[in-house]
Amino acid sequence: MTDRLRQSLLVAAGAYLALLPTGAATFVRSLAFGTAALLAVMLVIRSARQAGPRLPSPGRGVPLAIGVWALWSTASLAWSVHPALTGGELRREVAWSLLTMVAFYVAAADADGFRRLVAVALAAFAVAALSALGLALATGVWEPGRWHAGAGAYSTYVVLMAPLLLTLLAPRPAGFANGWQSRAAGLAMLGLLLATARLTENRMVWIALAVVFATASALGALRWHATLARAPLRWLAPLVALLLVLCALFVDVARERAALHFPPHTSVRETIERDPRIALWDHTVARIAERPLAGHGFGKSILETELRAALHDPLLSHAHNVFMSQWLQTGAVGLAAFVAMLAALSWRYVRFLRSPDDTLAFVGLIGISMLAGFVAKNLTDDFFIRSSAKEFWALSAMLLAFGASLESAPKRGPAPA
Numbered sequence: 001m002t003d004r005l006r007q008s009l010l011v012a013a014g015a016y017l018a019l020l021p022t023g024a025a026t027f028v029r030s031l032a033f034g035t036a037a038l039l040a041v042m043l044v045i046r047s048a049r050q051a052g053p054r055l056p057s058p059g060r061g062v063p064l065a066i067g068v069w070a071l072w073s074t075a076s077l078a079w080s081v082h083p084a085l086t087g088g089e090l091r092r093e094v095a096w097s098l099l100t101m102v103a104f105y106v107a108a109a110d111a112d113g114f115r116r117l118v119a120v121a122l123a124a125f126a127v128a129a130l131s132a133l134g135l136a137l138a139t140g141v142w143e144p145g146r147w148h149a150g151a152g153a154y155s156t157y158v159v160l161m162a163p164l165l166l167t168l169l170a171p172r173p174a175g176f177a178n179g180w181q182s183r184a185a186g187l188a189m190l191g192l193l194l195a196t197a198r199l200t201e202n203r204m205v206w207i208a209l210a211v212v213f214a215t216a217s218a219l220g221a222l223r224w225h226a227t228l229a230r231a232p233l234r235w236l237a238p239l240v241a242l243l244l245v246l247c248a249l250f251v252d253v254a255r256e257r258a259a260l261h262f263p264p265h266t267s268v269r270e271t272i273e274r275d276p277r278i279a280l281w282d283h284t285v286a287r288i289a290e291r292p293l294a295g296h297g298f299g300k301s302i303l304e305t306e307l308r309a310a311l312h313d314p315l316l317s318h319a320h321n322v323f324m325s326q327w328l329q330t331g332a333v334g335l336a337a338f339v340a341m342l343a344a345l346s347w348r349y350v351r352f353l354r355s356p357d358d359t360l361a362f363v364g365l366i367g368i369s370m371l372a373g374f375v376a377k378n379l380t381d382d383f384f385i386r387s388s389a390k391e392f393w394a395l396s397a398m399l400l401a402f403g404a405s406l407e408s409a410p411k412r413g414p415a416p417a
Helices: 002-020 025-049 061-078 081-107 113-140 151-168 179-200 204-223 225-230 232-261 267-271 276-290 306-309 324-354 359-377 385-409
Strands: none
Touching: 002 025, 002 081, 002 385, 025 081, 025 267, 061 081, 061 232, 061 324, 081 113, 081 385, 113 151, 113 225, 113 276, 113 306, 113 385, 151 179, 151 204, 179 204, 179 232, 204 225, 204 232, 204 359, 225 232, 232 267, 276 306, 276 324, 324 359, 359 385
16 A cells, blocks of 8 residues: 555656646646645655654754744734735745645655656756757747746756756766766756756856856865865866856856847946846845834735835846845744754755765755755845745755665665765
């Protein structure tokens, strides 16, 4: 019975993960989500009653921090300036997000589940990226708002997928390395990642990707310093080359935006200095000061009408910074809970990284890199919402579950570095 439930959960969770980045097949996606959540809750109950395999413990810190953030966000309904909006956002962004974490934590609680879901995530990304490139080449234009919930959401999706590419170079049980085939697949996926990120015309995506790969390389060098000492060029040359490519693409996008949206001969530096988000942040700080402790109520667009009216720009409808956004919504208390939640996740990944088990350390490396990239990407926007947030929660739950299962397993010898 438990095996059938678990296999059904993997199918439902995989379908949801594959459809999550797209704006298509919303009914099927919702059905997959509901099925995965129901099956996961059933497996949790069976585990609690000792009627099935015991689930690995995620520890106390992460569930406690997430619980405090969720409870305070829910409490803000009592003083929200737009209660109807807050109520809807609490259902979509808190309740559904918690169920997403439960579903993917249970589904990825062993090596088989983790590898299957990572394979689905990578395959879904390849399909999405090839579709985007195909549309761009065939029609001359790609509409991310129609296919991928917007350029900002797709560029955030790219950043979340970037650390998973490392699994193509890592051995089992965490990775898929099998010689030149997996290396070739990794290069091809990296090409798709860079090409479709360029289609979004987003500047911050290049900084976030640089953060992801630099963080992964630095942590890898610290964790496997003996390997680095034996072959420093093999380790450093690809990183330097990739960072140079990311830097060149950032400059290219910045120049294109300057040419399209600013007067002729405007420099990249001047476009940054004239960025409308600077005025938005000044205005947001003033609105935060009106309710500094409790905020205006949960919901990214809680002051959408007020911000648009004050700044005369329909695009400036929210804080465009995830930390300012949390402060505006739920006050200093909510911001502290949000930061504590990120810190708890980071500390869990750090503990994984410091493990003598190389596989567990690799899981920690992916987690820290993904978290660093996600935070960097949201310093000039707020995609801790909708599909981007669900993708973040799903991947985080998968890494936590697989890491916890490795911690609780009998000790093994070190895996190949």
